Amino acid sequence: MQKEAAIREPLILGHKSYHDVTEDVCRPIEDKAPRMWYILFGIALIIALYGIGCIVYLLGTGIGVWGLNKTIGWAWDITNFVWWVGIGHAGTLISAVLLLFRQKWRMAINRSAEAMTIFAVFMAGIFPLIHMGRLWVGYWVLPLPNQFGSLWVNFNSPLLWDVFAISTYLSVSLVFWYIGLIPDFATIRDRAKKPVAKKMYSILSFGWSGRAKNWNRFETVSLVLAGLATPLVFSVHSIVSFDFATSIVPGWHTTIFPPYFVAGAVFSGFAMVQTLMLVMRKAMGLEAYIHTKHIEYMNIVIMVTGSIVGTAYITELFISWYSGVEYEAYAFLNRATGPYWWAYWSMMTCNVISPQLMWIRKLRRSLLFTFFISIVVNIGMWFERYVIIVTSIHRDYLPSAWSMHYPSHIDIGVYIGTIGIFFVFFLLFARYFPVLALNEIKTILKGSGQSYKEAPDYHKHH
Amino acid sequence: MAEKVIYVMYDDEEVLKDGAKSLVSKGIKIADVFSPFPIHGIDPIIGVKNTRLGIMAFLYGLTGLMLATVGMRFFMVTDWPMNIGGKPNFSYLENMLAFVPVTFEFTVLCAAHGMVITYLLANKTLPGMPAQNPDPRTTDDRFVMEIRLSDNHQSNEKEIDDLLKNTGFVEIDKKEIN
Numbered sequence: 348m349q350k351e352a353a354i355r356e357p358l359i360l361g362h363k364s365y366h367d368v369t370e371d372v373c374r375p376i377e378d379k380a381p382r383m384w385y386i387l388f389g390i391a392l393i394i395a396l397y398g399i400g401c402i403v404y405l406l407g408t409g410i411g412v413w414g415l416n417k418t419i420g421w422a423w424d425i426t427n428f429v430w431w432v433g434i435g436h437a438g439t440l441i442s443a444v445l446l447l448f449r450q451k452w453r454m455a456i457n458r459s460a461e462a463m464t465i466f467a468v469f470m471a472g473i474f475p476l477i478h479m480g481r482l483w484v485g486y487w488v489l490p491l492p493n494q495f496g497s498l499w500v501n502f503n504s505p506l507l508w509d510v511f512a513i514s515t516y517l518s519v520s521l522v523f524w525y526i527g528l529i530p531d532f533a534t535i536r537d538r539a540k541k542p543v544a545k546k547m548y549s550i551l552s553f554g555w556s557g558r559a560k561n562w563n564r565f566e567t568v569s570l571v572l573a574g575l576a577t578p579l580v581f582s583v584h585s586i587v588s589f590d591f592a593t594s595i596v597p598g599w600h601t602t603i604f605p606p607y608f609v610a611g612a613v614f615s616g617f618a619m620v621q622t623l624m625l626v627m628r629k630a631m632g633l634e635a636y637i638h639t640k641h642i643e644y645m646n647i648v649i650m651v652t653g654s655i656v657g658t659a660y661i662t663e664l665f666i667s668w669y670s671g672v673e674y675e676a677y678a679f680l681n682r683a684t685g686p687y688w689w690a691y692w693s694m695m696t697c698n699v700i701s702p703q704l705m706w707i708r709k710l711r712r713s714l715l716f717t718f719f720i721s722i723v724v725n726i727g728m729w730f731e732r733y734v735i736i737v738t739s740i741h742r743d744y745l746p747s748a749w750s751m752h753y754p755s756h757i758d759i760g761v762y763i764g765t766i767g768i769f770f771v772f773f774l775l776f777a778r779y780f781p782v783l784a785l786n787e788i789k790t791i792l793k794g795s796g797q798s799y800k801e802a803p804d805y806h807k808h809h
Numbered sequence: 810m811a812e813k814v815i816y817v818m819y820d821d822e823e824v825l826k827d828g829a830k831s832l833v834s835k836g837i838k839i840a841d842v843f844s845p846f847p848i849h850g851i852d853p854i855i856g857v858k859n860t861r862l863g864i865m866a867f868l869y870g871l872t873g874l875m876l877a878t879v880g881m882r883f884f885m886v887t888d889w890p891m892n893i894g895g896k897p898n899f900s901y902l903e904n905m906l907a908f909v910p911v912t913f914e915f916t917v918l919c920a921a922h923g924m925v926i927t928y929l930l931a932n933k934t935l936p937g938m939p940a941q942n943p944d945p946r947t948t949d950d951r952f953v954m955e956i957r958l959s960d961n962h963q964s965n966e967k968e969i970d971d972l973l974k975n976t977g978f979v980e981i982d983k984k985e986i987n
Binding site for chain 2: 502505537549
C-alpha cells in the first residue's frame with residue numbers, strides 16, 4: 348500500500364470500506380432503473396433512430412443529399428468525424444497516459460471515459476464510411492488480394508494511414524477497456540441473484556477468479572497496454588491532421604497541425620468527460636468518488652490544452668502573414684472577415700477565452716460553471732473543425748469555383764443522430780456496466796481514502 | 810484422486826500478507842491467493858514468478874513491424890510501383906517515410922492484440938469459462954489463501970491448523986476437491 352502526503356485532498360470521501368465500494372458501484376446495476384433513465388434513453392433512442400433513418404436515406408439516394416458541392420467536397424461529414432475522434436481522445440489519455448504518470452485520480456473516471464472514447468470513435472467511424480457513398484464496398488480500403496489486376500490501396504495516402512490509425516485505436520482501446528472490466532464483471536457475477544443476470548455476467552467475466560498469478564499478469568498487461576496506447580493516442584490525431592496538412596490547400600498546409608490537433612482533441616475530450624461525469628456522479632450517487640478535486644484536475648487539463656490550442660491559433664495567424672504567401676494570408680483573412688466570420692469568432696471565443704477562466708480557483712471548482720464551460724468547449728471545438736475544413740476550401744484559386752456550404756436537413760439529421768446513438772450506448776453502459784473501476788478504486792482506498800488519511804496512525808510506518 | 814484443500818479467509822490484504830509470510834517461514838507452501846484486487850508484494854511471498862507477457866508483447870510487436878514492412882514493400886515497390894506525379898516507388902528505403910505511420914500502427918495493433926489473446930489464454934479466462942474462486946466474496950472484500958495438503962507432506966492437518974490460528978483469519982473452510 349502506498350501512502351501520500353497529508354496535504355493532498357483525499358480521492359475517496361467519507362468512510363468507505365471495500366464492501367461499500369462494491370455496493371456503491373453495483374447497486375445502480377442491480378436495482379431497477381430510475382424513471383429518469385427511461386426518459387433519457389427514450390429521447391436518445393428516438394434521435395438515434397432518426398439519425399439512422401437519415402443515414403439509410405443517404406445511402407439509398409447518394410451523398411448529393413448532403414449540402415456538399417464540387418468546391419466544398421468535405422463539410423459536415425469530416426467536421427463531425429474529426430470532432431468525434433477528438434472527443435474519443437480523453438478516455439485512452441486518462442487510462443493510458445495518466446496510468447504511466449501514476450495519477451491515481453484517473454481511477455474515478457477512467458472506466459466511463461474509456462467507454463465514452465469507444466462510443467465516440469465508433470460514431471467517428473460512421474462518417475468516412477457513409478461518405479464513401481457505397482458503404483458495401485467499404486472493405487476496399489483494406490489491402491486485400493483482388494481481381495482488379497495488381498491493384499492495391501495507396502500506402503502513401505494519409506487517408507489510408509487514417510484507416511489504420513482509427514481501426515487500431517478503436518480495437519486497442521476496446522481491449523484495454525475490456526481487460527479492466529473482466530474482474531469487475533466477476534464482482535457483479537458473484538453478487539447476482541437473478542439467473543439471467545448471473546448467466547450474462549458470468550459469460551462477460553470470462554470466468555475470472557482473481558488468483559495471484561492472474562493479478563500479476565493483469566498488472567503487466569495493463570502497464571504494457573498503457574505503454575502501447577500512449578503513443579497511439581498521439582499518433583491517431585496526428586494522422587487525422589495529416590489528412591489536411593499533407594494537402595496543398597492554403598489553411599491546411601501547415602506543419603503545426605499534428606501537435607495542435609492532438610491538444611485540441613484532448614481539450615474537447617476532457618470537456619465531454621466533464622459534461623458526462625457531472626451528470627453521472629449526481630444521477631448514480633457517486634459524489635464520494637468523483638468529487639470537486641477530480642473536476643478541478645480535469646479543468647486544469649482543459650486549461651492547459653486550451654492554452655496550447657489558443658497559442659496554435661495565433662501562431663497560425665501570424666505565420667500566414669509572416670510567410671509572405673498571399674494565398675495563405677488570404678485564407679486566414681477570409682476566415683476572420685469573410686462570409687464565415689461568425690464561425691471563426693465563435694471558435695475563438697469558445698476555445699481561446701473560455702479555458703482561460705479556469706485560472707480562477709473558485710470557477711474551476713464550481714460544478715455548475717464547469718458544466719457550462721464544458722458545453723461551450725464542445726461547441727467551440729466543433730466550430731474549429733468547421734472553420735478549418737469549410738472556410739479553407741470554399742475559396743479556390745479560381746474565383747469561378749468559389750462557393751458556400753449550407754447544410755441540408757440530412758446533414759443535420761446524421762450529425763444529431765450520431766449524438767443520439769452515442770447516448771444510447773452510453774446510457775446502456777451506465778445501466779449495465781460497472782461505471783467505476785472497482786478493482787482499481789479498492790487499491791487506493793487505504794492510501795487516498797478520507798477516513799484512512801484522517802486516521803491517527805496513517806503516517807506511522809506499517 | 811480427491812485431495813484436501815484448506816481455504817483461509819481474511820478481511821484485510823495486509824493481514825493476509827503477514828499471515829502468508831509467517832506460514833512460509835514455517836515451511837508451509839501456499840498454493841494460491843484469491844483477492845478482489847491485486848495485492849502488491851504477495852507474489853514473492855507465495856512464490857509466484859513474474860509474468861513474461863511483456864516479452865511476448867515485444868515479440869508480437871516485432872512480428873507486426875516485420876509484416877508491415879514486408880507487406881508494404883510488396884504492395885508499393887515490387888508488385889506495382891505506384892507512379893505518383895512521375896515519381897514511382899523504386900525502392901523501399903526512398904519511400905520509407907510515407908510508410909512510417911502504417912508501420913507504427915500495425916506494430917501496435919499486433920503487439921496489443923497478441924498480448925491480450927495470450928493473456929486470456931494463459932489465465933484460462935475466456936467467454937463461458939466457469940469461475941474458480943472458492944467463495945463469491947473474494948471478488949468483493951474478502952481475501953482467501955489456498956493451502957493444499959498434498960503440497961505439504963512435511964506437516965499434517967493439525968499442525969497447519971495450529972499455525973493458522975495466529976494469522977488473524979475470519980473464516981476457515983476445508984474441501985475435498987478432485
